[in-house]
Amino acid sequence: MNLKNKNISPIKTNSWIKLQEHFKEIKNISLKNFFLENKNRFDQFNVQFNKLLFDFSKNRINKKTINILSNLAIECKLEEYIYKMFSGEKINETENRSVLHTALRNFDKNKKIFINGVNIMEDIYFTIEKMKIFSEKIRNGIWKGYTNKPIKNIVNVGIGGSHIGPMMVVEALKSYSNKNLNIHFISNIDGSSLYYLFNKIDLDTTIFIISSKTFTTEETITNFKSILNFFIKKTKNKKFIKKHFIATTSNxxxxxxxxxxxxNIFLFGDWVGGRYSVWNAVGLSICLYIGFENFYSFLKGAYEIDLHFKNEKIEKNIPILLALIGIWNINFLKINNHLILPYNQSLQYFILYIQQLEMESNGKSVNRNGIKINYSTCPIIWGGLGNDSQHSFYQFLYQGTISSSFDFIIYIKDKYKELENHNKILFSNFLSQTRSLAFGNQKEEIIQELIIELKKKKYVNFLFPHKIIKGNKPSNSIILEELSPITLGNLMAIYEHKIFVQSIIWNIFAFDQWGVELGKKNSKKILLDLYKKNEINCYDSSTNNLINFYKKIFN
Structure with a gap:
């Protein structure tokens, strides 16, 4: 294995040293002063891409910050790794695999990508065409269940990337749905999920999409077996499986x-990570629900960002800028708490999607040479629907003791003209929060407010410190003109590439998840012990006693 190019520790680059020096120069400059000093700040720190606006002016940066961060990306060979990923080199080295989710949405019909001598683009186009044919049969009522009735219910059975991605996209694009189809998502192996599902659906009008890359994932296969047993018991004929069960898998x-x-099997390659797999077979439930043409537009939106990411200069490249600003906030401002705050109800699951995408990818503490690192990588990712969260945890963001950074996300146009006043109130709240977190309040404003409110000056000194909002909280604003299959594809691909850029600069592998694998391994061992009748005494005292407590209650 050639370690030469991978052995680029960011903290040993010239750019990292310059960023440390630069931080000392500007650490005491507030966002308020950045804006006062530069009346054209927004013009210098925003990028527009088709129907998407990325405003990063409310970050504690100046032009010099961006220049040095750009040089850091160059020193870490980012351009070289972008080429490697898109061309199919095995950059997921711990699993000896290529990373080619971008190939799933490739619109260049002349493009050929070879893995082990096979042009994978042919298989990808075959699967897409198969998805088109199948989705049209379901949506047009041609595909019938075992009682010869058309399909009305789709049940997606998966977990992780086979669940969160499809669920998020379906929720976001439900205004594009076929109103004759209902969709359900099952991931948790808590039996109540299946119990309530079986009471909501009619088996003869339902198809089950079992989505698992290996087709051995414990949660998914456990749910699948229970559904299959229930189905056979009710229908009393295994031959009906072919009318109601679909698989998306690489096995x-x-x-x-x-x-x-x-x-009934829709295949994808093992070179697609689960959390990046929504763009092809794993997106079958999306394709059925919103229709093939809309699904195709969704792919096109991601492809547009792929081209932007590959070809645009760093200073106008949205995924790279988003990544570099994150590195500045995490490694130099020491902000390890990042919130995703969409303001539209349709994007309620986007937080979960990014949380998995980012934390499972970049939650690493050893570099690509297996050496423990001594700098921060992935921050804690969390958030909530913006307007609801204003009445929940925003108080913590304004005056809590832990620093945070933010991505505010909103789309402007919706389809409900009669509710236009709601739209304006929503956008005013969106802008108010980004502004208030950035600039806080003025001492004079607080005193004047208190005097007016209380009309008794003796209370001013007591309440004054409780009213102080310092601001200076960095944020990005991502504004979509509308939420459509194309713009959602844009948005998701931006975050995918952002995470990849950060992994290269932090010198970590983004496409494995060995921590998750350990949990699975231990779970299998404990499961065997739960079936044993005798008391367990082979683990630590806590685990032993918890297992034995379970046995006592359960039995």
Missing amino acids: KKEAIKFGIPEK
């Missing part, structure tokens, strides 16, 4: 073992 043999016919 065709395992799916066939469970009785799913080959024609």
